[in-house]
Amino acid sequence: MTYSITWDKKIAFCKFSGEVSGQELVECNMSMYGNPNFDNTKFQVFDMLNATKFTFTRNDVIKVAAFDRAAAKIWPRMKCALVSTNQIALELSNIYQNEIHSSPWEGKSFQTIDDAFEWFSQA
Numbered sequence: 113m114t115y116s117i118t119w120d121k122k123i124a125f126c127k128f129s130g131e132v133s134g135q136e137l138v139e140c141n142m143s144m145y146g147n148p149n150f151d152n153t154k155f156q157v158f159d160m161l162n163a164t165k166f167t168f169t170r171n172d173v174i175k176v177a178a179f180d181r182a183a184a185k186i187w188p189r190m191k192c193a194l195v196s197t198n199q200i201a202l203e204l205s206n207i208y209q210n211e212i213h214s215s216p217w218e219g220k221s222f223q224t225i226d227d228a229f230e231w232f233s234q235a
Contacts, residue, residue: 114163115140119147122154123232129162134172141176145183154189155232159225160196166204173204177211184215192219193228 114130117140124144128136140158144150160166184190192212194205202221209219222228 117143117147119149119153122152123157124150124153124155125157125159127159127162129164131165131167132160132163134168134175137168137172137176138179141179145179150187153187154191156190156192157225157228158192158194160194160198160201161225163196163198163201166198166200168204170204170207173207174211177208180212180217181215184212184217188216190217191232192217193222193231194219195222195225195228197223 114132114136115126115128118125118127126140126144128140144153144156180190180192192208194201194208196202196205205219205221209221212219220228220231222231
C-alpha cells in the first residue's frame with residue numbers, strides 16, 4: 113500500500129508515496145468513507161509530494177469524482193486539496209475539479225501543505 117490516512121479533528125490526511133495507481137486512489141477514497149471519523153470531516157488532503165510515479169489515469173480520476181459527487185449528498189460540505197509538484201498529478205487534479213464542479217464540494221491543487229492549510233483556514 114502506498115498511502116496512509118491519518119485523522120486530525122476535521123481533516124482526513126492521505127499521504128501517498130512511491131507509485132500511485134488508480135486502484136490505490138479509489139481504495140483510499142473508500143477507506144475514508146468507511147471510517148467513522150469521516151462523519152466529522154470537512155477537509156481532505158491528498159499529499160502526493162513523496163509519490164515517485166503516477167499510474168492513475170483520467171478515467172480513474174473521473175471514477176473518484178463520481179464517488180465524491182455521490183458522497184456530497186450525505187456530506188455536503190468538503191474541501192479537497194491535492195498537494196504535489198508533479199505536473200501530471202496537477203493536471204489530473206484539474207480534471208477532478210471540473211468533475212465535481214456541479215457538487216457542493218470544492219477541489220484545489222497546491223504545491224505545499226502550508227498553502228492547502230491556508231485555504232482550509234478560509235472556510
